[in-house]
Amino acid sequence: MKQFAIVLAALTMAASAFGQGAIFFNNRSIGNVVAPIYGPNPVDRGARQSGNATTNGGSANYTGYPLLLGTGYTAELWTESAPNANDFATLLGANGNANLSARVQFRTAVTLGGFVANGAASIIVPSVPGPASGQARFQVRAWNNGGDVNSTYAAALMANREVGISDIFTSPVLAAPTTPGQITGFTSFSLTQVPEPGVIALGVLGLGALLLRRRK
Numbered sequence: 001m002k003q004f005a006i007v008l009a010a011l012t013m014a015a016s017a018f019g020q021g022a023i024f025f026n027n028r029s030i031g032n033v034v035a036p037i038y039g040p041n042p043v044d045r046g047a048r049q050s051g052n053a054t055t056n057g058g059s060a061n062y063t064g065y066p067l068l069l070g071t072g073y074t075a076e077l078w079t080e081s082a083p084n085a086n087d088f089a090t091l092l093g094a095n096g097n098a099n100l101s102a103r104v105q106f107r108t109a110v111t112l113g114g115f116v117a118n119g120a121a122s123i124i125v126p127s128v129p130g131p132a133s134g135q136a137r138f139q140v141r142a143w144n145n146g147g148d149v150n151s152t153y154a155a156a157l158m159a160n161r162e163v164g165i166s167d168i169f170t171s172p173v174l175a176a177p178t179t180p181g182q183i184t185g186f187t188s189f190s191l192t193q194v195p196e197p198g199v200i201a202l203g204v205l206g207l208g209a210l211l212l213r214r215r216k
Contacts, residue, residue: 045192045194046192049062053066164191171183
């Protein structure tokens with residue numbers, strides 16, 4: 001009876017392992033995806049741009065947009081809590097581990113600006129229960145981390161830092177523990193930075209004062 005319980009437990013664990021998908025988080029994988037992420041438009045920092053650049057087979061014009069570069073920026077990969085849930089509420093790779101494989105910083109080489117640092121580990125996608133040909137929908141979020149002061153997207157948003165989210169995309173995943181799939185379908189996007197309400201109010205007051213002075 002004891003041996004039966006051990007075998008049953010082992011089978012359950014194996015089924016659980018094969019019942020999850022796995023993927024690598026990388027926005028530069030030749031033959032799969034080459035989609036850098038950009039900083040805000042220097043002319044209009046609140047204007048969001050998305051889609052691959054005209055110089056990269058797309059239709060979006062990123063002229064003047066800086067590429068994100070170095071450890072001052074962070075990106076993370078999210079998926080739906082369940083297939084077609086439309087909530088994108090699951091940060092992949094979390095599992096209570098502070099060293100998240102789905103939360104990465106950007107490469108430091110100028111020639112590789114806009115591309116995230118390669119994650120060392122594959123990421124489990126719990127919303128995809130196999131088979132190996134399963135697919136899932138994802139979203140990438142990126143932000144200025146203020147020198148690691150703002151370690152999460154929500155914190156960066158509250159601090160009025162540069163933040164951005166990608167268009168939703170679908171990518172195949174492979175059933176763990178086989179070789180994870182590379183991301184496909186992901187396209188470039190830019191960060192934005194909307195002025196704080198207080199800054200906007202001060203601007204309106206300043207404009208009003210200027211108009212009053214001109215009338216006098």
